[in-house]
Amino acid sequence: MAAPDPFLGAVLTSLLPGDGTWPSATSTGLPSWFGDRAAKMPALADAVAWLRSSLPANFTTRAPAEREADLRSCEAKDPHRFSILTTEAFNGYYIDPAVLSVIEGKTGFPARPPQPTGHRLPPFDFSIIDGRKGPVNT
Amino acid sequence: MADTEVLVIGAGASGAALSWRLAEAGIKVICLEQGDWVKPKDIPIDRPDWEIARMTWWSPNPNLRRLPEDYPVNDTDTPIKPLMFNGVGGSTIMWSCFNPRFHPHDFKVRSTDGVAADWPLTYDELAPHYELSDRMMGVSGVAGDRSVPPRFERPMPPLPIGPGTQTVIDAFDKLGWHWWPGDVARNSTAYDGRPACNNCGACEMGCPSGAKGTSDVSYWPKALKLGAQLRTGARVFEITTDKAGRATGALYYDRNGRVQRVTADAVAMASNGVGTPRLLLLSKSTLFPDGLANSSGLVGKNLMHHPIAAVSGIFDRPFDGGTAGAGASVLSNQFYGTHPGADFVRGYMLAGPRIHAPLATALGAWGKALPWGKGHHAEYERLFGRAGAMIICCEDLPVETNTVTIDPELKDSDGIPAPKLTYAVDDNSRKMIRHGLDRSKEVWEAAGAVETIERPLLAQAGFHLMGTARMGNDPETSVVDRWGRAHDVPNLFIVDGSVFVTCAAVNPTPTIEALALRTADHIIGSRR
Numbered sequence: 001m002a003a004p005d006p007f008l009g010a011v012l013t014s015l016l017p018g019d020g021t022w023p024s025a026t027s028t029g030l031p032s033w034f035g036d037r038a039a040k041m042p043a044l045a046d047a048v049a050w051l052r053s054s055l056p057a058n059f060t061t062r063a064p065a066e067r068e069a070d071l072r073s074c075e076a077k078d079p080h081r082f083s084i085l086t087t088e089a090f091n092g093y094y095i096d097p098a099v100l101s102v103i104e105g106k107t108g109f110p111a112r113p114p115q116p117t118g119h120r121l122p123p124f125d126f127s128i129i130d131g132r133k134g135p136v137n138t
Numbered sequence: 139m140a141d142t143e144v145l146v147i148g149a150g151a152s153g154a155a156l157s158w159r160l161a162e163a164g165i166k167v168i169c170l171e172q173g174d175w176v177k178p179k180d181i182p183i184d185r186p187d188w189e190i191a192r193m194t195w196w197s198p199n200p201n202l203r204r205l206p207e208d209y210p211v212n213d214t215d216t217p218i219k220p221l222m223f224n225g226v227g228g229s230t231i232m233w234s235c236f237n238p239r240f241h242p243h244d245f246k247v248r249s250t251d252g253v254a255a256d257w258p259l260t261y262d263e264l265a266p267h268y269e270l271s272d273r274m275m276g277v278s279g280v281a282g283d284r285s286v287p288p289r290f291e292r293p294m295p296p297l298p299i300g301p302g303t304q305t306v307i308d309a310f311d312k313l314g315w316h317w318w319p320g321d322v323a324r325n326s327t328a329y330d331g332r333p334a335c336n337n338c339g340a341c342e343m344g345c346p347s348g349a350k351g352t353s354d355v356s357y358w359p360k361a362l363k364l365g366a367q368l369r370t371g372a373r374v375f376e377i378t379t380d381k382a383g384r385a386t387g388a389l390y391y392d393r394n395g396r397v398q399r400v401t402a403d404a405v406a407m408a409s410n411g412v413g414t415p416r417l418l419l420l421s422k423s424t425l426f427p428d429g430l431a432n433s434s435g436l437v438g439k440n441l442m443h444h445p446i447a448a449v450s451g452i453f454d455r456p457f458d459g460g461t462a463g464a465g466a467s468v469l470s471n472q473f474y475g476t477h478p479g480a481d482f483v484r485g486y487m488l489a490g491p492r493i494h495a496p497l498a499t500a501l502g503a504w505g506k507a508l509p510w511g512k513g514h515h516a517e518y519e520r521l522f523g524r525a526g527a528m529i530i531c532c533e534d535l536p537v538e539t540n541t542v543t544i545d546p547e548l549k550d551s552d553g554i555p556a557p558k559l560t561y562a563v564d565d566n567s568r569k570m571i572r573h574g575l576d577r578s579k580e581v582w583e584a585a586g587a588v589e590t591i592e593r594p595l596l597a598q599a600g601f602h603l604m605g606t607a608r609m610g611n612d613p614e615t616s617v618v619d620r621w622g623r624a625h626d627v628p629n630l631f632i633v634d635g636s637v638f639v640t641c642a643a644v645n646p647t648p649t650i651e652a653l654a655l656r657t658a659d660h661i662i663g664s665r666r
Contacts, residue, residue, distance in 0.1 A: 014510075014511060015510040015511060015514075016510065016514060017511065017512060017514075019512075019514075019515040019516070020515070022515045068511050068512070071510075071511075086510050087501065089510070090497065090500040090501055090508075091187075091190050091497065091501075093500070094189070094496045094497040094500050095186050095187045095189065095190060095497060097186070099496075100496065103496055103522065106519065106523070107456065107459035107460065107522060107523035108456075108459055108460030108461075108523070109459045109460060109495075109496065109522070109523060113183060113184045113185055113186060113188045114183050114184075114188065114338035114339055114340040114343075115181075115183045115184040115336075115338050115340075115346055115347075116184055116336075116346075116347075117336070117338075118335070118336025118337045118338040118339075118464070119336070119337040119338065119339065119461045119464040120337070121298035121299075121300060121337050121461060121464060121465055122298055123295075123298055123326075124280075124295055124296040124297065124298055124299065124319070124326070125299075126280070126295075128304075128307065129280065129282065129318075129319070132282070132284070132318075133280075133282030133284075134282050134283065134284035134288065135282070135288040136281040136282050136288055136289065136290070136291060137281070137288050137289055137290045138290075
């Protein structure tokens with residue numbers, strides 16, 4: 001696991017700030033996940049390097065509104081490269097257990113993969129097709 | 139003496155069905171499959187990053203998945219990307235297992251609508267093989283739908299429906315439109331030694347429990363028990379022929395890259411609507427300079443997909459978040475087939491609702507890119523658990539310029555030239571899609587949605603690969619006859635979706651299987 005990178009932390013928190021019960025990116029495992037991902041994914045590493053060279057040197061210490069403006073400027077310059085960053089940020093954020101727990105609390109969608117548990121549903125209710133049923137071969 | 143009586147190329151839905159039926163009749167079968175068996179542990183459906191896997195290394199798109207056994211497909215000239223799986227079970231591994239049949243009029247669109255061509259067979263001729271396919275795969279559903287011919291009861295009762303599906307049903311009722319529970323090839327109860335489905339809602343990733351009727355758990359165990367041989371890691375690059383123009387077998391690369399040969403009395407192609415024309419076009423010889431079975435020039439032409447569109451309905455209340463949309467969908471045939479007054483011929487099926495998972499929602503699956511930064515979470519909460527998608531499955535018409543050809547440069551990992559798809563959505567389909575989008579919005583409005591989002595054409599939806607070696611009575615206008623036998627090569631059969639003359643507006647797998655079983659019965663009958 002890569003050590004958390006303050007620059008990445010600042011970028012990711014700007015992309016995914018905390019909001020109510022939603023954790024900010026830096027409150028989740030996203031920064032280290034993102035760093036690991038960039039180490040294995042050349043297109044992401046390239047996008048991170050591009051962002052690093054495009055943003056002001058004091059980006060990490062700037063106010064949130066300034067950071068957002070900086071990032072929007074980069075996005076306007078190269079939307080494709082920027083979309084690699086946002087896609088991977090969303091990828092890491094929405095598989096994080098802390099985030100999935102929030103989703104479960106808000107919607108009931110269970111914070112676990114589809115298997116092995118699946119979902120319990122009531123059996124099919126045949127009464128919903130009463131009066132609709134046509135001929136059946138016997 | 140040949141190594142086998144029938145050599146089958148491909149172990150997916152059609153190859154499995156054919157192999158089983160032939161083996162049951164005591165015919166010696168060898169099947170070559172370039173992929174491998176998929177073990178339950180191979181399916182990344184129980185991992186925290188299952189959604190990422192589904193969109194990348196376990197995607198149904200071979201160009202994204204890039205497993206060693208996959209071949210690349212040049213898809214730069216098609217808005218619909220080809221989806222398939224290479225392994226035992228073929229594309230059924232990643233199939234949503236929705237299992238509707240063609241309607242009788244789907245077999246005679248030339249006669250009824252003056253377009254395309256009629257099939258050289260009828261629904262009634264195929265019906266017994268549809269029934270057999272239902273029993274073999276294990277279909278959950280209920281007979282009595284008045285929009286289709288009367289049928290026997292399905293092997294299992296319908297799957298449960300969730301709250302989102304009930305909302306859609308209520309909307310259809312409000313509009314006075316047809317609906318019926320969809321037939322699905324997954325077990326609502328234990329069936330044929332396989333367990334009941336636990337409603338995980340992620341069928342497209344593969345089914346580790348075996349509740350989904352994929353060909354590797356339905357047909358293949360039975361076929362192997364009957365003596366059929368299945369060779370995995372066998373990548374065919376040529377169908378061989380003799381001087382008389384008969385197929386003699388195939389050449390393939392084994393797992394170690396060594397060339398191997400299998401000889402056979404007959405060869406059956408079961409490699410899907412892209413893989414089959416690819417192999418036929420690659421199997422050139424002095425007798426077949428344009429590719430095998432291609433005197434009509436139609437091998438690789440008339441590629442059909444089902445153009446798929448969707449409309450998302452957004453609600454201001456929970457829709458189906460808690461159960462992850464795991465319930466079965468309903469379908470509507472309200473606009474199936476040609477409709478008086480429409481500005482297009484033929485029609486479409488509506489099916490829904492489809493529900494997207496957490497990450498897919500963030501990445502824009504509902505048709506709307508989510509903002510980053512402040513406002514992201516509010517928009518996420520507005521969509522996740524509060525939306526459903528209505529799917530519009532359009533009948534595509536065959537067009538000769540929609541093709542599978544051999545790419546001049548792209549090759550698979552064994553150096554075998556890869557296919558290239560060239561495809562455009564035609565004007566008829568565009569009008570049909572427009573109609574379907576408008577009708578789907580009516581459904582959502584009737585259901586009480588506060589917003590709808592159109593997705594006029596889904597790119598990652600090219601699972602249905604059809605028409606590239608079509609069936610017919612005339613050798614000048616078709617590649618195979620009504621039994622799937624190549625007009626040019628009397629002991630070469632094609633049993634996959636390539637033989638479709640037209641594609642109806644339904645998922646093709648039950649029809650593919652029924653045709654393969656029918657061809658098998660013809661081979662068995664001819665042998666006696």
